[in-house]
Amino acid sequence: MAAGRESPNRSEDKTSSHRQNEVNRKLKYISLAILVIQNASLILSIRYVRTLPGDHFFTTSAVVMAEVLKVLTCLVIILIQQRGNVKNFAMLLYNSIFVQYLDTLKLAVPSLIYTLQNNLQYVAISNLPAATFQVTYQLKILTTALFSVLMLRKSLSKIQWISLVLLFAGVAIVQVEQESGKQKETLTSPNQNYFKGLVSVVISCLSSGFAGVYFEKILKGSSASVWIRNVQLGIFGILLGLLGLWWSDGAAIAEKGFLFGYTSLVWGVIFNQAFGGLLVAVVVKYADNILKGFATSFSIIVSTITSVYLFGFHVDLMFTLGAGLVIGAVYMYSLPKPNTGVSSISTTSSEHSKGGDSELEAFLPKSVLVK
Template identity: 35%
Template sequence: MEYRKIKDEDNDGGTLSNDIENLRGIGFSGVASVSNVPPREQAKWKRKTVVTVALTFLTSSQAILIVWSKRAGKYEYSVTTANFLVETLKCALSLAALARIWKSEGVTEDNRLSTTLDEVIVYPIPALLYLVKNLLQYYIFAYVDAPGYQILKNLNIISTGVLYRIILKKKLSDIQWAAFILLCAGCTTAQLNSRSDHVLQTSLPGWIMAIVMALLSGFAGVYTEAIIKKRPSRNINVQNFWLYISGMAFNAIAILIQDFDAVMNKGFFHGYSIITTLMILNHALSGIAVSMVMKYADNIVKVYSTSVAMLLTAVVSVFLFGFNLTLAFFLGATVVSVSVYLHSAGKLQR
């Protein structure tokens, strides 16, 4: 539960301050290049690759931290306080990155923190959507068990693709659509276990809730991309700052509603351990990586990235925790790999 709750929050953004500096350096100073691709295009591609790889490894290590924390035993910390700290850390990192930029470039129209109501009014919407989704999450377990929910969560892949098409009006080629269906089927196959068939007995209300949750999650992701991309020249750290301020506000409300007594009696940091701290750090950095992917790539890349992370996690868990890989995992991993190939092969023939 902790995992899911924290994880669903991290779909906003942030700032890997050093990385940004480097990337901006590459992007705007036009580093000399041996290939005949224009340096500007090459820098864009490089930046996209760096943020995607960062997201993949952060997501993957996130899952490994969760397995590790489960093995180490339950920690009785308040999930809401951890979520609040994740948002606060992201906010702090965004401000730190901005401070460096102001120092080197001065305050400009694009990197100033002050904003208009017109710009800022939409920022709380993704955080609100995640909040509604997290509330629904408590009720879906009346209809589906936890492993079943893990399976149903793969519907997010399809909903993201559909909403990406409808809301952002971006086209995927037919081959890329086929690849996207395969990604969903492959991820689900890789997660199959002996109890997965239970999910077929899910009742109609259970299915409806799962689909609504997938749509909320997909909509939140696509809407975040829309907000960030609406002002391409606006500095990502400013955009992240406003996103995370909303996140902090919603999580503060969640602390008051859910964990007020625990925090009052046992303290804000009760039950925190080294793993909790690492998880908060990881979630903050992952959230920032998600924002970067939204800015420099898109939701489709994000979905591929987190899917590949899921496979990486399983492989790493074999070495770290002695997990066994199933035949279903190998088959699912094969299908996901082919899907990644088809997504890029499908691009060429547009």
């Protein structure tokens, strides 16, 4: 009888567990879709607005505007966490940013690098086919891994080392194929420079790897919330971005205005750049590392297919081989490390903290592109 009375409870538990598994499964697929869309759409949209005829917006102003929007968003979130108490909100910011100024100053280095990286990505996407940029930009996995081994003494599994070799080989094949001259016909504007774009994306990958690992190293000994950290990063990002704007486009912006060339499409790019990382950071709580690897791989495929229709990109056997190696390498790298069940290192540097915010902290510093 006792067993008979327990069976309904067990049945309810099984039903509840089944429903929860179904919800989690659906959330994972939704996460995958959002990651793919965000990864691919930003690259394609930047490429599209930068290749349209007519006056182009200043990329330096777009970088600054994205940082401003990101800081405002984080401030709103912090205010909500303080239950709308403006006094507590102000005291928290004052203590975190000014009282602990030495802690704040540590963020100057990664902020400088991220600002440089964001500007370089605009240069790279403006001068490279979207699919080529998407494939080559995966070199950031290699640079992040190497800096993590050197600076954080992390270890990689044999599969991860093999995946890094395949990644490098795949990118090399794509670049050799591009240098053959076949794809240069797809550069519809005489102002585009393939070599300039290639150098920009390589430097961007190096800066991304170093800044991500450096930021992780800082966060390991910090108790500040991810939102405070991003406000600190954003403050330096805005100041450094304005300095770069004045240095590069100061005279032109003084004449034409900060928002010169801004259209609804440009605003869409900026909002994607500013909020895309925040959105993905929240979504990725429901996605494991393997799913993120799938998302990156799918976004490369989506970017390539879309580039064929939008920009006349030509896909041949060599590009397919190189891109295939990169896609396979990304997936292999995201596989769990043997005997531990988790990766020793992820491209998003997600091991620097415990709890539900670990993935958030890994994504938020990067204002642009693939995770």
